[in-house]
Amino acid sequence: MERSEVRGLYLLAAFLACAYAMPFVVGAWTGTVRLDERWLGNLATVVIGGIMQGGVYAMFAVGLTLIFGVMRIINAAHGEMVMMGAYLTWVCFFYLGVDPLVALVLTLPVAFLFGVAVQKLLLNAVVGAPELTGLLITFGLGLTMIYAVELIFTTDFRTIPYAPGTVRLTNTIAVGQNRVISFVMAVVISTGVYLFLKLNRLGKAIRATALNAEVAMVCGIDVRRVYLVTTGLAAALAVAGGALVSIQFGFNPETGVLYTLQAFAIIILGGRGHYLGALIGGLMLAVLENLVSLMVPNGTAMVELAAYGLMIFVLLIRPGGLMGVKEG
Amino acid sequence: MTRGEHLRNLVLLGACAVALTILPHALTVYRRSFVLFTMMYVVLALSWNIISGFTGYTSFGHVAFYGIGAYACAILVADYRWHWIPTLGVGAVLAALIAVVIGYPVLRLKGPYFAIAMLGAAEGTRVVATVWDSLTHGGLGISLPSAETSLETYYAMVTLMLVTIVVAYGVGHSRFGIRLNAIREDEVAAEALGINATLYKLAAFTLSAVFPAVAGGIQAYKVLYIDPPAVFFVQITIAMALMSMLGGKGTVIGPIVGAVILYTAQELTWVNFPTAHLIAYGLFIVLVARFMPRGLVGLAIDRGWVRKGMIH
Numbered sequence: 001m002e003r004s005e006v007r008g009l010y011l012l013a014a015f016l017a018c019a020y021a022m023p024f025v026v027g028a029w030t031g032t033v034r035l036d037e038r039w040l041g042n043l044a045t046v047v048i049g050g051i052m053q054g055g056v057y058a059m060f061a062v063g064l065t066l067i068f069g070v071m072r073i074i075n076a077a078h079g080e081m082v083m084m085g086a087y088l089t090w091v092c093f094f095y096l097g098v099d100p101l102v103a104l105v106l107t108l109p110v111a112f113l114f115g116v117a118v119q120k121l122l123l124n125a126v127v128g129a130p131e132l133t134g135l136l137i138t139f140g141l142g143l144t145m146i147y148a149v150e151l152i153f154t155t156d157f158r159t160i161p162y163a164p165g166t167v168r169l170t171n172t173i174a175v176g177q178n179r180v181i182s183f184v185m186a187v188v189i190s191t192g193v194y195l196f197l198k199l200n201r202l203g204k205a206i207r208a209t210a211l212n213a214e215v216a217m218v219c220g221i222d223v224r225r226v227y228l229v230t231t232g233l234a235a236a237l238a239v240a241g242g243a244l245v246s247i248q249f250g251f252n253p254e255t256g257v258l259y260t261l262q263a264f265a266i267i268i269l270g271g272r273g274h275y276l277g278a279l280i281g282g283l284m285l286a287v288l289e290n291l292v293s294l295m296v297p298n299g300t301a302m303v304e305l306a307a308y309g310l311m312i313f314v315l316l317i318r319p320g321g322l323m324g325v326k327e328g
Numbered sequence: 329m330t331r332g333e334h335l336r337n338l339v340l341l342g343a344c345a346v347a348l349t350i351l352p353h354a355l356t357v358y359r360r361s362f363v364l365f366t367m368m369y370v371v372l373a374l375s376w377n378i379i380s381g382f383t384g385y386t387s388f389g390h391v392a393f394y395g396i397g398a399y400a401c402a403i404l405v406a407d408y409r410w411h412w413i414p415t416l417g418v419g420a421v422l423a424a425l426i427a428v429v430i431g432y433p434v435l436r437l438k439g440p441y442f443a444i445a446m447l448g449a450a451e452g453t454r455v456v457a458t459v460w461d462s463l464t465h466g467g468l469g470i471s472l473p474s475a476e477t478s479l480e481t482y483y484a485m486v487t488l489m490l491v492t493i494v495v496a497y498g499v500g501h502s503r504f505g506i507r508l509n510a511i512r513e514d515e516v517a518a519e520a521l522g523i524n525a526t527l528y529k530l531a532a533f534t535l536s537a538v539f540p541a542v543a544g545g546i547q548a549y550k551v552l553y554i555d556p557p558a559v560f561f562v563q564i565t566i567a568m569a570l571m572s573m574l575g576g577k578g579t580v581i582g583p584i585v586g587a588v589i590l591y592t593a594q595e596l597t598w599v600n601f602p603t604a605h606l607i608a609y610g611l612f613i614v615l616v617a618r619f620m621p622r623g624l625v626g627l628a629i630d631r632g633w634v635r636k637g638m639i640h
Contacts, residue, residue: 074440125618131440132386133617136573139388140613143566147606257562261451264444298459305455308448315441316433 008318015317019288019310027295041172042294048169050290051283052179053248055186058282060241060259061266062190062275063234069210069273070230071127073134077118077142079260081235085111085242086158086251087149093160100162100247101185107243108236115235116228123231124224142256149253162247182244189240193233194275206230210273258304265311271323280322285310334501341493348486357478364482364550366591367489369571371543373583374496376568378536381577382505383529384512385435388443389450390540390568392430393423395559397541398548399457402470405549413484416545423541424534431533435526447562454560469555472548481550488546492539493584499535500580508532509578540568566609573616576625585624 027033064078085107092103122141126134163177197203208216209226217223245251245259266285270277285307292306293299314321348367352360372394380386400419404410434445457464464470499505510518511525519525548554567590575586597605620627628634 074444076444122614122618132443133621135440135443136386136569136617137614139566140610140615140617143563143610143613144607145610147604147610151604151607257451261444261448264448301455301459305452308452308455311448312434312445315437315445319437319441 005324008320009324012314012318012322015313016284019306019313020291023288023291023295026297030297032295032297038172041170044173045175046290046294047287048173048175049179050287052175052183053290054283054286055183055190056241056244056248056282057262057266057286058279059186059190059244060238061263061270061278061282062193063237063241064263065267065270065273065275065278066206066230066237067234068267070206070213071123071134071227072131073123073126073138074131074264075234076135076139076260077145078138078234078238078263079258080142080145080256081111081114081238082242082245082259082263083149083251083253083256084114084145085239086246086255087153087242088239089243089246090158090160093162100160100243101181104240104243107239111236111239112232114239115232118235119228119231124227127227142260146253146256153253155252155254157250157252158246159250160246176248178247182248185240185244189237190279193237197275202226202229258307261304261311262307265307265314267321268311268319269314269321271321274321274323277321277323337497341490345486345490349483352479352482360478360482361550362595364478364485366588367485368543368547369567369587369591370584371485371489371492371539372564372568373571373575373587374492374580375536375539376565377572377577377580377583378496378499378508379529379533380536380569381572381579381583382499382508382512383532385529385533386439386443386569387446387533387536388565388569389446389448389453390536391560391562391565392446392450392453393427393537394540394544394547394564395450395453395457395556396423396426397544398554398559399464399470399544400541401545401548402472402554403463406470406472412545412549416484416542419541419545420538423537427534427537428530431530435529435533447565450560450562450565454556457556457560464556467555469553469558472552472554474552478550481546484546485543488539488542493580495535495539496583497580499532504528504531512578563606563609566613570609570613570616572623573621574612574623576623579623579625582623582625 024033033039060078060082063081064075067073067075067078088107088110089100089103092098092106093100096103098106118141122137123134126137163181165177166174167177167180168174197207205216205221205226206229208219208221209223209230213223216226241259249255262285266281267273267278268281269284270279270281288310289303289306293303296302318324348363351363355363372390376387376390379390397416397419400422401412401415404415404418405412430449434442434449437445458467460466461468499508507518507523507528510521510523511528515525544559548559571586571590572583573586574582574590575584576582594605597608616623622630
């Protein structure tokens with residue numbers, strides 16, 4: 001590693017330490033931090049809850065990182081795909097009476113086909129074009145999706161009542177059942193995708209294309225097909241993320257923008273194009289968000305600032321993120 | 329461009345100014361406000377074009393400055409009983425300061441990362457406006473005391489638009505503008521030629537923040553009620569970008585044409601289909617970015633409808 005890179009890594013570590021210290025400092029200042037047993041229990045609860053939530057974030061961020069890694073396209077419609085997943089699950093739950101987890105069997109193929117269609121109609125044309133073109137096009141796609149969903153479902157917030165119980169770990173630490181279920185599902189799906197990329201022939205082709213598309217092509221890999229599968233997979237991951245989000249939080253058509261920005265923040269923190277980076281970034285962002293919402297007054301609104309601040313500062317300090325990405 | 333052509337454009341602008349001055353007396357109140365908002369979008373699109381068209385730094389967060397201007401006007405008028413005209417100046421200065429503070433670090437980012445960071449910055453501004461309720465009244469929004477005849481805001485907007493057009497035209501035809509274009513085409517090469525890219529980018533960014541702030545202030549006084557979701561609406565940024573792209577990024581006439589066409593189309597459709605025009609917006613961005621990256625002006629030049637040097 002070069003010296004400047006090492007310095008960047010130290011700076012990033014210092015920044016992250018500050019970012020995590022911030023909610024505690026603000027909490028101590030405003031008096032929300034009390035060092036008694038109940039508060040410590042709350043702290044442990046939000047940290048565990050954050051890790052659970054982070055698993056889901058990480059899973060849908062992996063979709064974004066996949067598209068970026070393979071095609072160098074920043075998919076600004078990723079959060080909207082998450083939102084679409086939430087609505088698909090909602091429709092299955094309320095109209096067809098299907099359990100949200102079973103609904104994945106129905107929604108994931110739909111999502112995959114949607115991704116393939118997006119790739120065929122829009123993204124194939126912009127692979128290799130300046131990154132901004134891809135960003136603009138996916139941004140437009142995202143807007144279309146938001147308002148199409150709004151036309152059908154209005155802007156009302158929807159929720160899916162599912163597994164409302166809590167899991168008690170100790171007297172003071174309790175985590176929502178739905179969070180645990182989502183976390184387990186997210187871990188299963190992420191592991192599945194990881195194994196697919198590591199072991200399966202097609203998965204290896206995806207990784208080869210991400211490393212160097214031209215060499216992959218020379219080796220006889222059908223790069224166009226890899227692109228189709230990648231975007232399909234990314235859309236499926238987003239929709240799966242949407243399903244897992246929908247059983248924890250309320251959503252409306254415009255929540256997608258927040259998920260897009262969170263996913264950006266995660267992959268930038270982890271290192272664009274890195275699978276493992278996205279997982280670590282997801283956990284870190286979610287824990288930070290939960291610390292903020294516990295200790296900072298007006299926390300629920302401030303949570304959004306955590307993602308934006310993290311994203312902008314990491315871009316400025318070390319654009320490669322934790323894992324480091326070589327530009328070019 | 330020759331001196332004669334500059335003169336011709338000046339005469340054209342003068343004719344527009346005269347027409348716009350007389351026009352409101354012949355219009356109903358509704359039509360008058362339609363013209364006002366069209367002019368506002370001309371201002372917004374032209375300002376966005378200074379940083380994103382001339383300089384090549386696509387901003388997805390310009391609505392932040394519009395919102396800051398609107399809040400400066402609303403707070404000073406409603407809570408401090410100022411006359412509304414000076415609040416526009418306060419908004420402009422505030423937006424310029426914030427543009428320097430945001431722009432200095434963020435303009436180091438390239439292409440899509442700048443765009444995303446600006447999107448984050450604008451959303452961040454909205455959150456701050458929502459949370460800081462001792463100053464902004466938070467999510468409740470601010471109602472302004474009404475004392476206006478719709479002519480006041482109309483003439484303010486005419487003035488602002490003329491100033492913006494003159495400034496944008498001046499930038500487009502000056503050494504400053506040429507340097508901005510050089511940065512857009514190849515920043516490293518521009519710096520190698522001795523252009524202080526950081527300084528020029530920051531100047532362009534600040535300039536492009538000032539006019540939206542004033543427009544936001546006038547808009548606040550026109551509609552007399554603002555709240556964070558309305559004045560920090562992502563779609564306003566999108567409108568600026570789409571109007572410039574449709575007309576032709578990096579030209580002066582392009583954003584004007586784009587704003588007039590798109591706002592008129594929007595006005596005609598939204599009454600009947602409240603969300604359809606937003607869907608159309610999204611599709612439009614996709615289509616323009618995909619098939620017409622140089623906009624209508626580029627198309628007109630390619631097809632030979634106008635001579636290349638004639639419009640800029």
